[in-house]
Amino acid sequence: MPPKAPTLTEQRDAIIAQLRDPDFDGDLDDLDQRAEEIEKKIEAANRRDARLRALSASSLPAGDPQPTPEQRIQPGMQPDSQGREHPVTAAEAFIRSKALESFRASGAIGKFSVEHRDAPTGTVTSTNGIPTVPQRVPGIIPQNPDYPLLIANLLDRQTSTGNTLEYVRDTSGPVEGSGTWNKAAVVPEGTMKPQSGPFSWDTITTSLKTVAHWVPITRQAVDDDGQMMGYINGRLTYGLEFQMDRQILTGNGTTQMQGILTTPGIGAYQPVSGSTDSKLITLRKAKTQGELALYPPDAVVLNPLDWQDIELDQDGIGQFRIITDVTAGPAALRVWGLQVVTSVAMAAGTALLGGYRTGATLWERQGITILMSDSHADLFLANTFVILAERRANIAVHTPRAFVKVTFAAAP
Structure with a gap:
């Protein structure tokens, strides 16, 4: 059975130990490069974990209908060979x-x-x-x-x-x-307002x-x-x-x-x-x-x-x-x-x-x-x-x- 690959935590700890070792006589440039790579991987893992927790905690507004399994996949809506889900x-x-x-x-x-x-x-x-x-929303006019x-x-x-x-x-x-329904006008204080x-x-x-x-x-x-x-x-x-x-x-x-x-x-x-x-x-x-x-x-x-x-x-x-x-x-x-x-x-x-x-x-x-x-x-x-x-x-x-x-x- 092949040896198990070290985890990110184990790789990080090994690099930290080498950086702390005053007697380290290896390639410092290579050590710095590996440290930077591990740092980026850990940041990416943290972002992925934060996104997963935020998505798991999110919920749809009350009353928002949930699609049934039959509604999720309709005839003519299967992904094509390029992975496009909905045909145009x-x-x-x-x-x-x-x-x-x-x-x-x-x-x-x-x-x-x-x-x-x-x-x-x-x-x-x-x-x-x-x-x-x-409601009408402005935007680009769609066209074929x-x-x-x-x-x-x-x-x-x-x-x-x-x-x-x-x-x-x-x-x-x-x-x-004149003679239209709009009777809006400037009205002196204390006088009757016009009815449109x-x-x-x-x-x-x-x-x-x-x-x-x-x-x-x-x-x-x-x-x-x-x-x-x-x-x-x-x-x-x-x-x-x-x-x-x-x-x-x-x-x-x-x-x-x-x-x-x-x-x-x-x-x-x-x-x-x-x-x-x-x-x-x-x-x-x-x-x-x-x-x-x-x-x-x-x-x-x-x-x-x-x-x-x-x-x-x-x-x-x-x-x-x-x-x-x-x-x-x-x-x-x-x-x-x-x-x-x-x-x-x-x-x-x-x-x-x-x-x-x-x-x-x-x-x-x-x-x-x-x-x-x-x-x-x-x-x-x-x-x-x-x-x-x-x-x-x-x-x-x-x-x-x-x-x-x-x-x-x-x-x-």
Whole structure:
């Protein structure tokens, strides 16, 4: 049996004894180096011990739910070969799921699904069943690095726990100006204080809407991770996101999601008849209108053709009025301090400017769910599978005055 290696304590004591020995005739430089190494190891051990004791004594706040063993590991959330615990896309969740692994191994007929939630999780608080306006935290707007910035990512995003969405919509008039609800004033001592109001609210009741589509895929492609990820990320997932952007803008609010442009009470700006204002100037004046409503705009959605006109706008000597870094990505697009999002979902000749995070919330019931089956119609006989992607969500436009619909002047 090999001799047991000396402990840190034994090594320390041996070095101390040598340092105290007046007759020590060894290499002093080597002794100093070994002493320094032991000192560092002991400091590291002390830090590790202190961290262990602090972690053992710590506890979660009262009421903080503890995950069950089933919640700790969900399909599609197993660590990958690089040790990453949570996949970052729906395709990764699907490819890394135990369900797909079992499906491939057995080759059995049937179907299975994997859900990937990229919406922020949280508790939905309510008053009489009506969700309260959630706290909004400033930060970097998340985006898929492979695609342009989406309109949905401009909004406050929250998780819903039910199928019915109820919220209150502020229909009060503007704060500034005469005849409004704000009666705040300087009051002489001993006199009556003015009462502000009336406040006006509408209770909106709607349901979460399902956005879905599917594509056929061959059995050979099912066995190829690269093709599967291409189908899920490149076609299915982005197709859902693109349709959701359309719904956010123009959904009718009944059979579809609630669109901001179809919500009553949003602001509107259009140059007066005969105006020669360029689109660049029109946006700046519309921004002022939003600021006067006390909801400073933070972004604007434009049709690509209108953004092209703005970027290519030149002064009298041929210089571009907008200085753009042509090597930067979509997230770098800005005008008048506003984040610019271009989308063909926005009709040419119009734009939507607003305080997106303060004016509306995207409530999502589930993340993107991917389902695969070989039992659809006669596809089993053709050795073909179906991959279906769906998600459920809706928009709560609780502060319409935070948005301004812009209509550009017709070209001369």
